[in-house]
Amino acid sequence: MMFNGYNEGLVESIRLWLREDVGAGDVTAAVTVPAGHQSKGIIHAKEEGVAAGLPVAALVFEVVDPALTFKALVKDGDPVAKGTVLAEVEGSTHSILTGERLALNLLQRLSGVATRTRKYVDALQGLPVRLVDTRKTTPGHRMLEKYAVRVGGGANHRFGLYDAVMIKDNHIKGAGGIAPAVQRARAAIPHTMTIEVETENLQQVDEALSAGADIIMLDNMAPGLMKEAVGRIKARAPHVTVEASGNVSLQTIYEIAETGVDVISVGRLTYSFDSLDISLDLNERKEG
Template structure:
Protein backbone atom coordinates (compact mmCIF):
# COMPACT_ATOMS: atom_id res chain seq x y z
CA UNK A 1 0.00 0.00 0.00
CA UNK A 2 1.11 3.56 -0.66
CA UNK A 3 0.52 4.44 3.01
CA UNK A 4 3.58 2.39 3.89
CA UNK A 5 6.67 4.58 3.97
CA UNK A 6 4.82 7.87 4.36
CA UNK A 7 5.34 10.13 7.33
CA UNK A 8 2.72 9.09 9.88
CA UNK A 9 2.05 12.70 10.84
CA UNK A 10 1.38 13.59 7.18
CA UNK A 11 -1.07 10.71 6.84
CA UNK A 12 -2.94 11.84 9.94
CA UNK A 13 -2.95 15.44 8.72
CA UNK A 14 -4.49 14.41 5.40
CA UNK A 15 -7.11 12.37 7.24
CA UNK A 16 -7.95 15.52 9.21
CA UNK A 17 -8.24 17.58 6.03
CA UNK A 18 -10.59 14.94 4.59
CA UNK A 19 -12.74 15.06 7.72
CA UNK A 20 -12.91 18.84 7.36
CA UNK A 21 -14.14 18.55 3.76
CA UNK A 22 -16.28 15.41 3.86
CA UNK A 23 -17.80 15.71 7.35
CA UNK A 24 -20.74 13.32 7.71
CA UNK A 25 -20.58 12.43 4.01
CA UNK A 26 -20.61 13.74 0.44
CA UNK A 27 -24.30 14.65 0.23
CA UNK A 28 -24.35 15.51 -3.48
CA UNK A 29 -22.62 12.33 -4.60
CA UNK A 30 -24.66 10.17 -2.25
CA UNK A 31 -27.99 11.41 -3.64
CA UNK A 32 -27.05 11.60 -7.34
CA UNK A 33 -24.64 8.75 -8.11
CA UNK A 34 -25.50 5.04 -7.70
CA UNK A 35 -23.49 3.45 -4.92
CA UNK A 36 -22.08 0.76 -7.22
CA UNK A 37 -20.96 3.20 -9.96
CA UNK A 38 -17.41 2.78 -11.26
CA UNK A 39 -15.53 5.44 -13.21
CA UNK A 40 -12.20 6.38 -14.71
CA UNK A 41 -10.94 9.87 -13.86
CA UNK A 42 -8.24 11.80 -15.67
CA UNK A 43 -6.24 14.50 -13.86
CA UNK A 44 -4.83 17.00 -16.34
CA UNK A 45 -3.02 20.33 -16.40
CA UNK A 46 -4.74 23.45 -17.68
CA UNK A 47 -1.67 25.64 -17.35
CA UNK A 48 2.09 25.74 -17.96
CA UNK A 49 4.16 24.85 -14.91
CA UNK A 50 6.19 22.39 -12.86
CA UNK A 51 4.41 19.50 -11.16
CA UNK A 52 4.86 18.71 -7.48
CA UNK A 53 2.68 16.49 -5.32
CA UNK A 54 1.77 13.76 -7.80
CA UNK A 55 2.26 11.09 -5.12
CA UNK A 56 0.55 13.22 -2.48
CA UNK A 57 -2.58 13.21 -4.63
CA UNK A 58 -2.26 9.43 -4.80
CA UNK A 59 -1.98 9.30 -1.01
CA UNK A 60 -5.24 11.23 -0.66
CA UNK A 61 -7.11 8.81 -2.90
CA UNK A 62 -5.53 5.82 -1.13
CA UNK A 63 -6.73 7.11 2.24
CA UNK A 64 -10.23 7.66 0.85
CA UNK A 65 -10.37 4.21 -0.71
CA UNK A 66 -7.48 1.71 -0.88
CA UNK A 67 -9.26 -0.03 -3.78
CA UNK A 68 -8.81 2.93 -6.12
CA UNK A 69 -6.19 2.39 -8.85
CA UNK A 70 -3.97 5.42 -9.36
CA UNK A 71 -1.59 5.57 -12.33
CA UNK A 72 0.74 8.60 -12.49
CA UNK A 73 1.64 9.79 -15.98
CA UNK A 74 4.27 12.35 -14.96
CA UNK A 75 6.84 12.69 -12.18
CA UNK A 76 7.37 15.47 -9.68
CA UNK A 77 9.65 18.05 -11.27
CA UNK A 78 8.30 17.55 -14.79
CA UNK A 79 7.38 20.65 -16.77
CA UNK A 80 3.88 20.44 -18.22
CA UNK A 81 1.67 22.32 -20.67
CA UNK A 82 -2.12 22.68 -20.89
CA UNK A 83 -3.66 19.30 -21.70
CA UNK A 84 -0.87 17.18 -20.18
CA UNK A 85 -2.38 14.15 -18.43
CA UNK A 86 -0.90 13.94 -14.94
CA UNK A 87 -2.59 10.81 -13.61
CA UNK A 88 -5.46 8.40 -14.15
CA UNK A 89 -7.58 7.16 -11.24
CA UNK A 90 -10.03 4.27 -11.55
CA UNK A 91 -12.60 2.74 -9.22
CA UNK A 92 -15.63 3.74 -7.17
CA UNK A 93 -17.19 6.96 -8.49
CA UNK A 94 -18.17 7.87 -4.93
CA UNK A 95 -14.55 7.56 -3.78
CA UNK A 96 -13.21 9.50 -6.75
CA UNK A 97 -15.55 12.42 -6.12
CA UNK A 98 -14.96 12.37 -2.37
CA UNK A 99 -11.18 12.67 -2.74
CA UNK A 100 -11.17 14.94 -5.77
CA UNK A 101 -11.05 18.37 -4.14
CA UNK A 102 -8.39 17.68 -1.51
CA UNK A 103 -6.18 15.84 -4.00
CA UNK A 104 -6.44 18.72 -6.47
CA UNK A 105 -5.99 21.40 -3.80
CA UNK A 106 -2.70 19.89 -2.66
CA UNK A 107 -1.47 19.14 -6.18
CA UNK A 108 -2.34 22.65 -7.37
CA UNK A 109 -0.70 24.39 -4.40
CA UNK A 110 2.45 22.30 -4.44
CA UNK A 111 2.81 22.69 -8.21
CA UNK A 112 2.36 26.44 -7.79
CA UNK A 113 5.25 26.53 -5.31
CA UNK A 114 7.44 24.38 -7.57
CA UNK A 115 6.63 26.55 -10.58
CA UNK A 116 7.43 29.77 -8.72
CA UNK A 117 10.66 28.25 -7.42
CA UNK A 118 11.75 27.10 -10.88
CA UNK A 119 11.35 30.65 -12.22
CA UNK A 120 13.72 31.97 -9.53
CA UNK A 121 16.18 29.13 -10.14
CA UNK A 122 16.17 29.95 -13.85
CA UNK A 123 16.96 33.59 -13.03
CA UNK A 124 20.13 32.39 -11.28
CA UNK A 125 21.34 30.25 -14.18
CA UNK A 126 25.13 30.24 -14.47
CA UNK A 127 25.70 31.64 -10.96
CA UNK A 128 26.81 29.74 -7.86
CA UNK A 129 24.36 31.42 -5.48
CA UNK A 130 21.94 29.01 -3.84
CA UNK A 131 18.20 29.72 -3.61
CA UNK A 132 16.46 28.77 -0.34
CA UNK A 133 13.00 29.17 1.15
CA UNK A 134 11.95 30.60 4.53
CA UNK A 135 9.55 29.75 7.38
CA UNK A 136 6.87 31.86 5.67
CA UNK A 137 4.79 28.81 4.84
CA UNK A 138 1.08 28.08 5.12
CA UNK A 139 0.32 26.69 8.60
CA UNK A 140 -0.08 22.92 8.34
CA UNK A 141 1.53 22.79 4.90
CA UNK A 142 5.22 23.40 5.68
CA UNK A 143 6.38 19.85 4.94
CA UNK A 144 4.61 19.83 1.58
CA UNK A 145 5.57 23.37 0.55
CA UNK A 146 9.22 22.89 1.42
CA UNK A 147 9.20 19.63 -0.53
CA UNK A 148 7.74 21.52 -3.49
CA UNK A 149 10.58 24.06 -3.25
CA UNK A 150 13.08 21.22 -3.63
CA UNK A 151 11.13 19.83 -6.58
CA UNK A 152 11.36 23.27 -8.21
CA UNK A 153 15.14 23.26 -7.85
CA UNK A 154 15.52 25.31 -4.66
CA UNK A 155 16.78 24.23 -1.26
CA UNK A 156 15.39 24.44 2.24
CA UNK A 157 16.39 26.87 4.97
CA UNK A 158 15.66 25.71 8.52
CA UNK A 159 12.41 23.79 8.92
CA UNK A 160 11.46 25.40 12.21
CA UNK A 161 12.66 27.24 15.27
CA UNK A 162 14.32 24.08 16.53
CA UNK A 163 17.03 23.21 13.99
CA UNK A 164 19.30 26.28 13.86
CA UNK A 165 20.03 29.48 15.76
CA UNK A 166 18.92 32.50 13.73
CA UNK A 167 19.42 35.74 15.62
CA UNK A 168 17.14 38.41 14.19
CA UNK A 169 16.53 42.04 15.13
CA UNK A 170 14.14 41.29 17.99
CA UNK A 171 16.52 38.71 19.47
CA UNK A 172 19.28 41.32 19.37
CA UNK A 173 17.04 43.80 21.16
CA UNK A 174 16.08 41.18 23.73
CA UNK A 175 19.68 40.12 24.39
CA UNK A 176 21.09 43.64 24.31
CA UNK A 177 23.55 43.20 21.46
CA UNK A 178 24.68 40.83 18.72
CA UNK A 179 27.74 39.85 20.74
CA UNK A 180 25.68 39.00 23.81
CA UNK A 181 23.16 37.01 21.78
CA UNK A 182 25.84 34.95 20.02
CA UNK A 183 27.75 34.36 23.25
CA UNK A 184 24.64 33.07 25.03
CA UNK A 185 23.74 30.81 22.14
CA UNK A 186 27.26 29.41 21.73
CA UNK A 187 27.37 28.46 25.40
CA UNK A 188 24.47 26.04 25.20
CA UNK A 189 23.92 24.75 21.66
CA UNK A 190 25.55 21.54 20.36
CA UNK A 191 28.70 21.96 18.28
CA UNK A 192 26.85 20.73 15.20
CA UNK A 193 24.35 23.62 15.24
CA UNK A 194 25.08 26.83 13.35
CA UNK A 195 24.48 30.41 14.41
CA UNK A 196 23.18 32.89 11.86
CA UNK A 197 22.93 36.61 12.55
CA UNK A 198 20.70 39.04 10.69
CA UNK A 199 22.41 42.36 9.99
CA UNK A 200 21.11 45.61 8.52
CA UNK A 201 24.30 47.68 8.23
CA UNK A 202 28.09 47.41 8.17
CA UNK A 203 28.40 48.09 11.90
CA UNK A 204 26.28 45.05 12.66
CA UNK A 205 28.22 42.99 10.10
CA UNK A 206 31.44 43.85 11.92
CA UNK A 207 29.92 42.95 15.28
CA UNK A 208 28.69 39.61 13.91
CA UNK A 209 32.17 38.88 12.60
CA UNK A 210 33.77 39.68 15.94
CA UNK A 211 31.22 37.43 17.65
CA UNK A 212 32.21 34.54 15.30
CA UNK A 213 28.82 33.98 13.69
CA UNK A 214 28.74 31.04 11.25
CA UNK A 215 26.39 32.74 8.78
CA UNK A 216 25.74 36.44 8.29
CA UNK A 217 22.49 37.54 6.72
CA UNK A 218 22.42 40.85 4.86
CA UNK A 219 18.86 42.03 5.32
CA UNK A 220 17.32 44.52 2.89
CA UNK A 221 20.68 45.96 1.87
CA UNK A 222 21.29 47.68 -1.46
CA UNK A 223 23.58 45.75 -3.83
CA UNK A 224 26.39 48.30 -3.45
CA UNK A 225 26.22 48.02 0.34
CA UNK A 226 26.13 44.22 0.04
CA UNK A 227 29.39 44.33 -1.89
CA UNK A 228 31.00 46.33 0.89
CA UNK A 229 29.73 43.88 3.50
CA UNK A 230 30.91 40.86 1.49
CA UNK A 231 34.36 42.37 1.03
CA UNK A 232 34.56 42.88 4.80
CA UNK A 233 33.47 39.33 5.51
CA UNK A 234 35.78 37.74 2.93
CA UNK A 235 38.73 39.67 4.29
CA UNK A 236 38.20 38.80 7.95
CA UNK A 237 36.46 35.41 7.85
CA UNK A 238 36.32 33.82 4.37
CA UNK A 239 34.74 30.66 5.81
CA UNK A 240 31.61 32.54 6.93
CA UNK A 241 28.60 32.04 4.66
CA UNK A 242 26.73 35.12 3.46
CA UNK A 243 22.97 35.13 2.95
CA UNK A 244 20.90 37.89 1.38
CA UNK A 245 17.25 38.36 2.25
CA UNK A 246 14.43 40.86 2.17
CA UNK A 247 11.99 41.76 -0.61
CA UNK A 248 13.78 39.66 -3.22
CA UNK A 249 11.87 39.52 -6.51
CA UNK A 250 12.39 37.94 -9.91
CA UNK A 251 13.53 41.34 -11.15
CA UNK A 252 16.15 41.83 -8.44
CA UNK A 253 17.43 38.34 -7.60
CA UNK A 254 20.13 38.11 -10.27
CA UNK A 255 21.61 41.49 -9.35
CA UNK A 256 21.69 40.41 -5.70
CA UNK A 257 23.39 37.12 -6.61
CA UNK A 258 26.01 38.94 -8.66
CA UNK A 259 27.25 40.69 -5.51
CA UNK A 260 28.77 37.34 -4.51
CA UNK A 261 26.42 36.16 -1.75
CA UNK A 262 26.35 32.42 -1.12
CA UNK A 263 22.63 32.09 -0.46
CA UNK A 264 19.48 34.08 -1.20
CA UNK A 265 16.36 33.35 0.87
CA UNK A 266 13.01 34.17 -0.72
CA UNK A 267 9.76 34.13 1.24
CA UNK A 268 7.73 34.60 -1.94
CA UNK A 269 8.39 30.99 -2.91
CA UNK A 270 5.83 29.82 -0.33
CA UNK A 271 3.66 32.81 0.56
CA UNK A 272 3.11 34.54 -2.77
CA UNK A 273 2.74 31.73 -5.29
CA UNK A 274 -0.17 31.14 -7.68
CA UNK A 275 -1.68 27.66 -7.64
CA UNK A 276 -1.39 25.78 -10.92
CA UNK A 277 -4.68 25.20 -12.74
CA UNK A 278 -5.35 21.44 -12.64
CA UNK A 279 -8.62 19.56 -13.14
CA UNK A 280 -10.08 16.09 -12.73
CA UNK A 281 -12.64 14.81 -15.24
CA UNK A 282 -14.63 11.61 -15.22
CA UNK A 283 -14.27 10.54 -18.82
CA UNK A 284 -15.39 6.94 -18.80
CA UNK A 285 -17.96 5.05 -16.81
CA UNK A 286 -17.36 1.39 -16.12
CA UNK A 287 -19.70 -1.46 -15.45
CA UNK A 288 -20.08 -2.21 -11.74
Protein backbone atom coordinates in the same frame (compact mmCIF):
# COMPACT_ATOMS: atom_id res chain seq x y z
CA MET B 1 2.45 4.42 -0.28
CA MET B 2 5.39 6.32 1.17
CA PHE B 3 5.92 10.02 0.49
CA ASN B 4 9.51 11.21 0.63
CA GLY B 5 10.23 8.72 3.41
CA TYR B 6 7.37 10.08 5.53
CA ASN B 7 3.90 8.65 5.86
CA GLU B 8 2.24 8.47 9.27
CA GLY B 9 2.02 12.20 9.98
CA LEU B 10 0.87 13.00 6.45
CA VAL B 11 -1.85 10.34 6.59
CA GLU B 12 -3.07 11.84 9.87
CA SER B 13 -3.20 15.30 8.25
CA ILE B 14 -5.03 13.99 5.21
CA ARG B 15 -7.66 12.40 7.43
CA LEU B 16 -8.11 15.70 9.25
CA TRP B 17 -8.42 17.63 5.96
CA LEU B 18 -10.93 15.08 4.65
CA ARG B 19 -13.06 15.47 7.78
CA GLU B 20 -13.11 19.22 7.16
CA ASP B 21 -14.33 18.76 3.58
CA VAL B 22 -16.38 15.56 3.63
CA GLY B 23 -17.87 15.60 7.12
CA ALA B 24 -20.50 12.86 7.38
CA GLY B 25 -20.33 12.17 3.65
CA ASP B 26 -20.62 13.58 0.13
CA VAL B 27 -24.35 14.34 -0.07
CA THR B 28 -24.36 15.21 -3.76
CA ALA B 29 -22.60 12.02 -4.90
CA ALA B 30 -24.77 9.91 -2.61
CA VAL B 31 -28.05 11.18 -4.08
CA THR B 32 -27.01 11.42 -7.74
CA VAL B 33 -24.57 8.58 -8.50
CA PRO B 34 -25.76 4.96 -8.23
CA ALA B 35 -24.03 2.79 -5.65
CA GLY B 36 -21.32 0.64 -7.19
CA HIS B 37 -20.74 3.00 -10.12
CA GLN B 38 -17.15 2.90 -11.43
CA SER B 39 -15.16 5.60 -13.24
CA LYS B 40 -11.74 6.65 -14.39
CA GLY B 41 -10.71 10.17 -13.43
CA ILE B 42 -8.23 12.02 -15.63
CA ILE B 43 -6.14 14.66 -13.83
CA HIS B 44 -4.76 17.22 -16.27
CA ALA B 45 -2.99 20.55 -16.23
CA LYS B 46 -4.90 23.54 -17.58
CA GLU B 47 -1.77 25.67 -17.81
CA GLU B 48 1.96 25.10 -18.10
CA GLY B 49 4.12 24.73 -15.02
CA VAL B 50 6.07 22.25 -12.92
CA ALA B 51 4.30 19.21 -11.48
CA ALA B 52 4.61 18.61 -7.75
CA GLY B 53 2.59 16.63 -5.24
CA LEU B 54 1.58 13.57 -7.25
CA PRO B 55 2.54 11.16 -4.43
CA VAL B 56 0.45 13.31 -2.08
CA ALA B 57 -2.58 13.17 -4.37
CA ALA B 58 -2.12 9.40 -4.63
CA LEU B 59 -2.07 9.16 -0.83
CA VAL B 60 -5.29 11.17 -0.56
CA PHE B 61 -7.14 8.72 -2.79
CA GLU B 62 -5.57 5.77 -0.94
CA VAL B 63 -6.82 7.12 2.39
CA VAL B 64 -10.30 7.68 0.91
CA ASP B 65 -10.48 4.19 -0.60
CA PRO B 66 -7.58 1.70 -0.75
CA ALA B 67 -9.35 -0.03 -3.65
CA LEU B 68 -8.79 2.98 -5.93
CA THR B 69 -5.98 2.68 -8.46
CA PHE B 70 -3.82 5.79 -8.96
CA LYS B 71 -1.37 6.00 -11.84
CA ALA B 72 0.97 8.97 -12.18
CA LEU B 73 1.88 9.71 -15.81
CA VAL B 74 4.51 12.36 -15.04
CA LYS B 75 7.02 12.73 -12.21
CA ASP B 76 7.30 15.48 -9.62
CA GLY B 77 9.65 18.07 -11.06
CA ASP B 78 8.63 17.49 -14.67
CA PRO B 79 7.72 20.58 -16.70
CA VAL B 80 4.18 20.17 -18.05
CA ALA B 81 2.36 21.93 -20.86
CA LYS B 82 -1.28 22.95 -20.90
CA GLY B 83 -3.37 19.84 -21.46
CA THR B 84 -0.81 17.38 -20.08
CA VAL B 85 -2.42 14.41 -18.33
CA LEU B 86 -0.70 14.16 -14.96
CA ALA B 87 -2.40 11.07 -13.56
CA GLU B 88 -5.36 8.73 -13.71
CA VAL B 89 -7.41 7.40 -10.80
CA GLU B 90 -9.83 4.51 -11.30
CA GLY B 91 -12.44 2.80 -9.18
CA SER B 92 -15.57 3.78 -7.24
CA THR B 93 -17.05 7.01 -8.58
CA HIS B 94 -18.20 7.93 -5.06
CA SER B 95 -14.65 7.53 -3.75
CA ILE B 96 -13.07 9.51 -6.60
CA LEU B 97 -15.48 12.39 -6.04
CA THR B 98 -14.88 12.29 -2.29
CA GLY B 99 -11.13 12.69 -2.65
CA GLU B 100 -11.11 14.91 -5.73
CA ARG B 101 -11.11 18.34 -4.12
CA LEU B 102 -8.48 17.67 -1.47
CA ALA B 103 -6.19 15.89 -3.93
CA LEU B 104 -6.48 18.75 -6.42
CA ASN B 105 -6.07 21.45 -3.77
CA LEU B 106 -2.79 19.91 -2.64
CA LEU B 107 -1.59 19.16 -6.16
CA GLN B 108 -2.40 22.69 -7.36
CA ARG B 109 -0.69 24.40 -4.42
CA LEU B 110 2.45 22.27 -4.50
CA SER B 111 2.75 22.59 -8.27
CA GLY B 112 2.34 26.34 -7.85
CA VAL B 113 5.22 26.46 -5.35
CA ALA B 114 7.41 24.30 -7.60
CA THR B 115 6.58 26.41 -10.65
CA ARG B 116 7.46 29.67 -8.90
CA THR B 117 10.65 28.18 -7.50
CA ARG B 118 11.73 27.00 -10.95
CA LYS B 119 11.33 30.55 -12.28
CA TYR B 120 13.67 31.87 -9.58
CA VAL B 121 16.15 29.06 -10.21
CA ASP B 122 16.12 29.83 -13.93
CA ALA B 123 16.73 33.51 -13.18
CA LEU B 124 19.98 32.53 -11.42
CA GLN B 125 21.42 30.50 -14.30
CA GLY B 126 25.20 30.68 -14.41
CA LEU B 127 25.68 32.10 -10.91
CA PRO B 128 27.07 30.01 -7.99
CA VAL B 129 24.38 30.90 -5.48
CA ARG B 130 21.86 28.77 -3.60
CA LEU B 131 18.16 29.63 -3.57
CA VAL B 132 16.35 28.73 -0.33
CA ASP B 133 12.90 29.16 1.16
CA THR B 134 11.83 30.57 4.55
CA ARG B 135 9.40 29.75 7.37
CA LYS B 136 6.71 31.83 5.64
CA THR B 137 4.62 28.77 4.88
CA THR B 138 0.96 27.84 5.19
CA PRO B 139 0.32 26.54 8.74
CA GLY B 140 0.08 22.76 8.63
CA HIS B 141 1.62 22.55 5.16
CA ARG B 142 5.28 23.39 5.81
CA MET B 143 6.64 19.93 5.11
CA LEU B 144 4.75 19.76 1.82
CA GLU B 145 5.56 23.27 0.66
CA LYS B 146 9.24 22.88 1.47
CA TYR B 147 9.17 19.60 -0.46
CA ALA B 148 7.70 21.48 -3.43
CA VAL B 149 10.55 24.02 -3.23
CA ARG B 150 13.03 21.16 -3.60
CA VAL B 151 11.03 19.76 -6.50
CA GLY B 152 11.29 23.15 -8.20
CA GLY B 153 15.07 23.13 -7.86
CA GLY B 154 15.45 25.21 -4.70
CA ALA B 155 16.70 24.19 -1.26
CA ASN B 156 15.37 24.46 2.27
CA HIS B 157 16.33 26.92 4.98
CA ARG B 158 15.67 25.79 8.56
CA PHE B 159 12.42 23.89 9.03
CA GLY B 160 11.48 25.53 12.30
CA LEU B 161 12.65 27.31 15.41
CA TYR B 162 14.24 24.10 16.67
CA ASP B 163 16.95 23.22 14.14
CA ALA B 164 19.18 26.31 13.94
CA VAL B 165 19.90 29.52 15.82
CA MET B 166 18.85 32.60 13.86
CA ILE B 167 19.45 35.79 15.80
CA LYS B 168 17.22 38.53 14.39
CA ASP B 169 16.64 42.15 15.34
CA ASN B 170 14.27 41.42 18.21
CA HIS B 171 16.62 38.79 19.66
CA ILE B 172 19.45 41.33 19.48
CA LYS B 173 17.33 43.86 21.36
CA GLY B 174 16.36 41.31 23.97
CA ALA B 175 19.92 40.08 24.45
CA GLY B 176 21.45 43.54 24.62
CA GLY B 177 23.47 43.27 21.42
CA ILE B 178 24.88 40.87 18.85
CA ALA B 179 27.94 39.83 20.88
CA PRO B 180 26.05 38.72 24.02
CA ALA B 181 23.39 37.01 21.88
CA VAL B 182 25.99 34.94 20.01
CA GLN B 183 27.97 34.24 23.19
CA ARG B 184 24.93 32.88 25.02
CA ALA B 185 23.84 30.82 22.03
CA ARG B 186 27.32 29.32 21.52
CA ALA B 187 27.50 28.28 25.17
CA ALA B 188 24.13 26.54 25.04
CA ILE B 189 23.86 24.75 21.68
CA PRO B 190 25.54 21.55 20.46
CA HIS B 191 28.59 21.89 18.21
CA THR B 192 26.56 20.58 15.26
CA MET B 193 24.16 23.57 15.28
CA THR B 194 24.92 26.79 13.40
CA ILE B 195 24.39 30.38 14.46
CA GLU B 196 23.07 32.89 11.96
CA VAL B 197 22.89 36.61 12.65
CA GLU B 198 20.67 39.06 10.79
CA THR B 199 22.39 42.37 9.98
CA GLU B 200 21.10 45.59 8.48
CA ASN B 201 24.28 47.67 8.15
CA LEU B 202 28.08 47.37 8.06
CA GLN B 203 28.46 48.02 11.77
CA GLN B 204 26.29 45.01 12.55
CA VAL B 205 28.22 42.96 9.98
CA ASP B 206 31.46 43.76 11.83
CA GLU B 207 29.83 42.88 15.16
CA ALA B 208 28.59 39.55 13.81
CA LEU B 209 32.06 38.75 12.44
CA SER B 210 33.75 39.59 15.73
CA ALA B 211 31.19 37.52 17.62
CA GLY B 212 31.95 34.44 15.50
CA ALA B 213 28.68 33.94 13.61
CA ASP B 214 28.61 30.99 11.22
CA ILE B 215 26.16 32.66 8.83
CA ILE B 216 25.58 36.35 8.32
CA MET B 217 22.33 37.50 6.78
CA LEU B 218 22.31 40.79 4.89
CA ASP B 219 18.75 41.96 5.36
CA ASN B 220 17.17 44.47 2.99
CA MET B 221 20.49 45.94 1.93
CA ALA B 222 20.94 47.78 -1.38
CA PRO B 223 23.11 45.82 -3.84
CA GLY B 224 26.03 48.25 -3.53
CA LEU B 225 26.11 48.00 0.25
CA MET B 226 25.59 44.24 0.04
CA LYS B 227 28.61 43.86 -2.24
CA GLU B 228 30.74 45.84 0.20
CA ALA B 229 29.52 43.68 3.07
CA VAL B 230 30.32 40.47 1.19
CA GLY B 231 33.84 41.71 0.48
CA ARG B 232 34.36 42.59 4.12
CA ILE B 233 33.10 39.22 5.34
CA LYS B 234 35.10 37.11 2.87
CA ALA B 235 38.29 39.07 3.58
CA ARG B 236 38.08 38.43 7.32
CA ALA B 237 36.29 35.05 7.47
CA PRO B 238 36.05 33.25 4.11
CA HIS B 239 34.40 30.25 5.81
CA VAL B 240 31.35 32.32 6.87
CA THR B 241 28.26 31.80 4.73
CA VAL B 242 26.63 35.02 3.51
CA GLU B 243 22.87 35.08 2.99
CA ALA B 244 20.83 37.80 1.29
CA SER B 245 17.22 38.30 2.31
CA GLY B 246 14.41 40.82 2.04
CA ASN B 247 12.39 42.12 -0.90
CA VAL B 248 13.84 39.61 -3.35
CA SER B 249 11.89 39.39 -6.61
CA LEU B 250 12.43 37.91 -10.06
CA GLN B 251 13.44 41.39 -11.19
CA THR B 252 16.09 41.87 -8.48
CA ILE B 253 17.47 38.42 -7.74
CA TYR B 254 20.17 38.35 -10.43
CA GLU B 255 21.63 41.67 -9.29
CA ILE B 256 21.59 40.44 -5.70
CA ALA B 257 23.36 37.22 -6.71
CA GLU B 258 26.07 39.21 -8.51
CA THR B 259 27.12 40.75 -5.18
CA GLY B 260 28.79 37.45 -4.27
CA VAL B 261 26.41 36.15 -1.61
CA ASP B 262 26.31 32.39 -1.09
CA VAL B 263 22.59 32.02 -0.40
CA ILE B 264 19.45 33.97 -1.26
CA SER B 265 16.33 33.32 0.81
CA VAL B 266 12.97 34.10 -0.78
CA GLY B 267 9.75 34.09 1.22
CA ARG B 268 7.71 34.55 -1.95
CA LEU B 269 8.34 30.93 -2.91
CA THR B 270 5.80 29.76 -0.34
CA TYR B 271 3.64 32.76 0.55
CA SER B 272 3.08 34.56 -2.74
CA PHE B 273 2.60 31.91 -5.41
CA ASP B 274 -0.23 31.17 -7.81
CA SER B 275 -1.68 27.68 -7.61
CA LEU B 276 -1.36 25.80 -10.88
CA ASP B 277 -4.73 25.25 -12.57
CA ILE B 278 -5.33 21.49 -12.49
CA SER B 279 -8.58 19.63 -13.06
CA LEU B 280 -10.08 16.14 -12.83
CA ASP B 281 -12.58 14.89 -15.40
CA LEU B 282 -14.39 11.56 -15.48
CA ASN B 283 -13.96 10.18 -18.98
CA GLU B 284 -14.80 6.50 -18.62
CA ARG B 285 -17.94 5.39 -16.87
CA LYS B 286 -19.30 1.90 -16.27
CA GLU B 287 -21.61 0.17 -13.81
CA GLY B 288 -19.85 -1.89 -11.16
